[in-house]
Amino acid sequence: MAASSRGIIGGFAILAIVLTGLACSSQDEPGAKEGAVKDAARPGPKPQVTAQDEPGAKEGAVQDPTRPGPKPQMTVDLGGGVTMELILIPPGTFDMGSDKGQGGEKPVHKVTLKKGFYIGKYEVTQEQWQAVMGANPSHFKDPKKPVEQVTWNACRDFVAKLSEKTGRKFSLPSEAEWEYACRAGSTTEFCYGDAEAGLGEYAWYSGKSGNMTHLVGQKKPNQFGLFDMHGNVSEWCEDVSHDSYEGAPTDGSAWVEGGNQGLRVVRGGSWSRAPTYCRSAIRLRNDPAGGGDFYGCRVVLRDF
Ligand SMILES: [Ca+2]
DSSP: OHHHHHHHHHHHHHHHHHHHHHHHHHHHSTTOSTTOOTGGGOSSSOHHHHTOSOTTOOTTOOOOTTSOSOOSEEEEEOSTTOEEEEEEEOOEEEEESOTTSOGGGOSOEEEEEOSOEEEESSOOBHHHHHHHHSOOOOSSOOTTSBOOSOOHHHHHHHHHHHHHHHSSOEEOOOHHHHHHHHHTTOOSSBTTBSOGGGGGGTOOOTTTSOSSOOOTTOSOOOTTSOOOSSSSSEEEEEEEEOSSOTTOOSSSOOOOSSSEEEEEEEESOOTTSOGGGGSTTOEEEEOTTOOOTTEEOOOEEOOO
16 A cells, blocks of 8 residues: 555656656746747747737637737738738737846846737838838848938838828837847847857848848748848837836836937847847947948837
């Protein structure tokens, strides 16, 4: 009897170890943290699949194309055969910043985005900029390359004119929206992990870019299905630059009070930057009237 009991107890112990092991491996996966959408964090290049759940959709829910609600992707017609694709990012909570990064990336703090939002699947391209603004200021000319040599001020003009043209209210992303979208459930230095060695699969960056921009969407997307969040062109965000996250909003809104009012934030690094400047948490900044051939943007749509 005693031996049998030990056997049963032993069996439970083994089961507990197995379950514990499973729990640990699950937590190690990107997206296993609170608020992350599990489907969106699954490995594998299935962005369309990962983004199909609507905000608040339960894991494993069967997709029903007839049910009401925002669609996982949206295509905006800009006329002349030019379109812009957006991807719906689900609401959630994430840890913004990095304890291992530069001062401005600290302290790591929780941010909760209560509502989903659409964000550009790609950086704004030159043909999109041309369709909205009637000109193309870029140095590395190609309709399907990201627009560059655009200032923060010019990008604000772009989203205003894009809003007029389409009747939808577009904005530049907040830093929090940008980082949440870039991380796509990951807690690592890059959307795929910590190793700089893997960056070439996801990004055009210094030493691997041929010292130029590239057509958008050529590298792997992140788990939300977004391309070129790391590298290609750095992306202007709405926020004023702050030297740290002390006092930062925790609701995902742009931080435009206080700080260095003469500087705006750029995110994600570019074709001219080393890997560390392409990390998910890195915060760079510049004069809103400044810009070079490594500054571009990506749009968000919050009202839908
Ligand atoms: Ca980029």
